[in-house]
Amino acid sequence: MQIIVQKYGGSSVADFVKIKLIAKKISEVTKKDTGVVVVVSAMGKTTNQFIEMAKNISENPPRREMDMLLSTGERITMSLLCMALNELGIDSISLTGSQCGIITDDRHNNARVIEVRPFRVQDELAKNKVVVVGGFQGVSYKRDITTLGRGGSDTTAVALAAALNAERCEIYSDIDGVYSADPSLVENAKHLKEISYQQMQEMSSNGAVVLNSQAVQFAKEKNIAIYARSTFKPGNETVVRNFPSGKSKGVFAVVYENNIIKVLFNSKSEKSFNDLLNNLEQGQIQIKELNYYLFGNNLSASFLISPKDHYNWGKLEHNLREIYKDELIFEKDYSTLSLIGEGLNKDNTVLIESKKILRENKINIFGISTTSYRISILVNKEQLEQSINLCHKNWIENE
Numbered sequence: 001m002q003i004i005v006q007k008y009g010g011s012s013v014a015d016f017v018k019i020k021l022i023a024k025k026i027s028e029v030t031k032k033d034t035g036v037v038v039v040v041s042a043m044g045k046t047t048n049q050f051i052e053m054a055k056n057i058s059e060n061p062p063r064r065e066m067d068m069l070l071s072t073g074e075r076i077t078m079s080l081l082c083m084a085l086n087e088l089g090i091d092s093i094s095l096t097g098s099q100c101g102i103i104t105d106d107r108h109n110n111a112r113v114i115e116v117r118p119f120r121v122q123d124e125l126a127k128n129k130v131v132v133v134g135g136f137q138g139v140s141y142k143r144d145i146t147t148l149g150r151g152g153s154d155t156t157a158v159a160l161a162a163a164l165n166a167e168r169c170e171i172y173s174d175i176d177g178v179y180s181a182d183p184s185l186v187e188n189a190k191h192l193k194e195i196s197y198q199q200m201q202e203m204s205s206n207g208a209v210v211l212n213s214q215a216v217q218f219a220k221e222k223n224i225a226i227y228a229r230s231t232f233k234p235g236n237e238t239v240v241r242n243f244p245s246g247k248s249k250g251v252f253a254v255v256y257e258n259n260i261i262k263v264l265f266n267s268k269s270e271k272s273f274n275d276l277l278n279n280l281e282q283g284q285i286q287i288k289e290l291n292y293y294l295f296g297n298n299l300s301a302s303f304l305i306s307p308k309d310h311y312n313w314g315k316l317e318h319n320l321r322e323i324y325k326d327e328l329i330f331e332k333d334y335s336t337l338s339l340i341g342e343g344l345n346k347d348n349t350v351l352i353e354s355k356k357i358l359r360e361n362k363i364n365i366f367g368i369s370t371t372s373y374r375i376s377i378l379v380n381k382e383q384l385e386q387s388i389n390l391c392h393k394n395w396i397e398n399e
Contacts, residue, residue, distance in 0.1 A: 003035040003125065003166040007135065007157035009173040012231040013077050014044035021232065023084035026130060030090060035125040037164065039135040039157040040081060042073025051311060060315045063108035063284075067137075067147045071097070074134030074153070081132050092130040095120060097145075100131070101163075102138030102156060104146045109311070110284055111146035112214065113138060113155060116163035125164075133160065151204075151212030158215040162222035169219065169226050171211060176230035177238030178203070178210050181254045181392045185385055188397050192252070194239045199252070199340060200226075202373045206338040207257040216240065251350060251395035253340040254388050258381065259308050260336050262366070263287075264329040265301040272327065273299055276320070280305075283316045289369045289376070304336070304367075304378070334366060335384040338376040339391060345370050350395070357390050 006026070013019050029036050041047075050069050054061045078094035085092040101117030124131045135153025140146050148155050154171060161169035175183075178200070180190040195203075197220035204213035210228055219226050219240065226240040267273060273292075280287060287303040294300075307313035320328060344350050351370065354377065358365060363386065367378035379387050 001033070001035045001125070003037065003161075003164050004029065004168060004170065005037045005039065005157050005161040005164065005166045006170045007039040007153055007172060008041065008231060009153065009171075010041040010044055010046070011174040012172055013040055013042075013081070016080070018231075019043075019077070019080050020084050020087075023081060023088055023090075025231075026085065027088050027090055030130060037121060037125070037131045037133060037160055037166070038081065039133045039153055039160065040074060040077040041135055041153040042070075043077050046073040046076070054311070060312050063312075064144060066311060067108050067145050070147050071134070071137040071145050074136055078132045078134045085130055085132075090130055091128065092132055093124050094132045094134070095124075096134050097137035097156060098139035100133050100160065102159065104138040104140050104148070106140040106142050106144065106146070107284060108144070108146055110149040111138060111140065113148065113159050113218070114141075116159050118160060118163045121160065121164065148214070149212075151209065151215070154212035154215035155218065158218040158224060158226065161224050162218050166224065169224055171226060171228045172231040173210070173228070174230065174232075175210060175228075176233055176236040177228045178208070178240075178253075180252060180396050181388060182256070185388055186254070186392050189392070190396060191236055192238050194241065194243070196243055197240060198373060199342065200240045202338075202340050202371075203253055203255050206336065206340070206374065206376060207255045208253075210238075211240065249341070249343055251339045251341040251344070251391075254392045254396070255338050255340060256384060256388055257306050257336045257338075258384065259306060260334040260378065260381075261305050261307060262331040262334055262378065263303050263305060264331065265299075265324075265327060267299050267324075267327045268297050270294070270299055272324070273301060276324065276328070279316075279320060279323070283310070283312065285310060285313075285316065289367065304334075333381045334378055335381045336376050336378055337384065337387045337391065338374050339395065340374055342373060344375050345372050351375055353394070354391060357394055358387060361386065361390055363387050363390075 082092045082094045103115040104111035135156040178192045183189045201216045228238045290303040292301045363383045
């Protein structure tokens with residue numbers, strides 16, 4: 001039996017009317033002798049509301065209990081969708097992440113999927129049922145409920161698609177695919193009909209919110225095509241798939257991360273720096289663009305962090321300041337602008353031209369990093385939108 005996995009994001013299931021409309025969309029697919037697995041997010045801004053609820057109780061809520069709280073949002077959606085399907089005469093069943101075999105590590109709030117055992121899903125599909133799965137959640141090998149971080153429902157969908165050997169994975173949201181820039185910031189952002197796994201991962205890892213980077217990694221490993229579509233405005237779509245290196249050259253997208261902190265560390269003790277890294281790891285803070293220098297007995301390091309999805313960042317920052325005193329400096333109010341393409345470091349043309357454009361418009365640059373697929377530039381947060389539009393106009397609109 002052919003299997004299709006669909007995922008509907010929070011904006012798609014924001015109210016009862018939308019849930020009923022999605023049920024009708026699913027009913028059309030079931031008429032094609034196709035097994036359907038549907039992954040759903042929490043309704044609308046439910047997850048954000050839960051986070052605010054927790055903060056009203058505690059400034060530093062335990063990560064395990066946050067997972068117990070946040071995972072309830074998807075359970076509400078999956079139950080309501082099954083009720084809507086039942087009203088249409090479609091046999092369905094809702095399953096949590098643990099019930100459908102999503103096994104993760106024990107990293108609460110940002111767990112990684114390590115295995116999928118979809119036996120229950122396969123059993124229900126064999127009974128011709130639509131299986132509705134609560135996304136964003138799994139169960140650790142310690143049998144604790146875990147959540148997969150922002151965009152984790154994408155990961156649930158693609159991981160299930162891979163485990164079920166599905167024909168494809170369809171990701172539905174309020175955006176009709178992937179664009180060359182955020183359409184809310186760039187008026188002339190271009191719709192991308194297709195994009196490679198590697199390119200999509202670079203976009204997702206550097207701020208693009210259309211698809212989760214871990215989800216793209218799963219798709220890449222299992223060669224599962226991802227179709228990014230609009231839920232209620234059919235027409236355009238972006239297909240994320242494997243295609244030969246070198247098919248696209250130059251810059252094709254500009255993405256960004258808005259809230260970036262630059263961390264500077266200076267010490268005479270390498271052990272002190274190792275302890276800092278361990279503290280950040282225990283706090284589940286991912287670091288980027290690490291620069292490390294050792295001159296005699298003097299150690300100097302710098303790196304970037306994005307605290308937006310870390311509920312306990314304020315507490316952790318305070319503790320780090322107390323421990324490391326003058327060794328540690330936090331510089332705030334930065335953003336990163338990333339040019340995404342292919343072959344960007346074969347020469348310095350794109351880098352030189354981009355620096356020139358920003359400098360001519362009096363935009364200060366506070367750091368640069370490059371790979372074959374990406375050039376990232378650290379700028380002041382207040383100048384981010386202008387920087388995005390300047391680079392997009394030069395590299396994409398004028399090409």
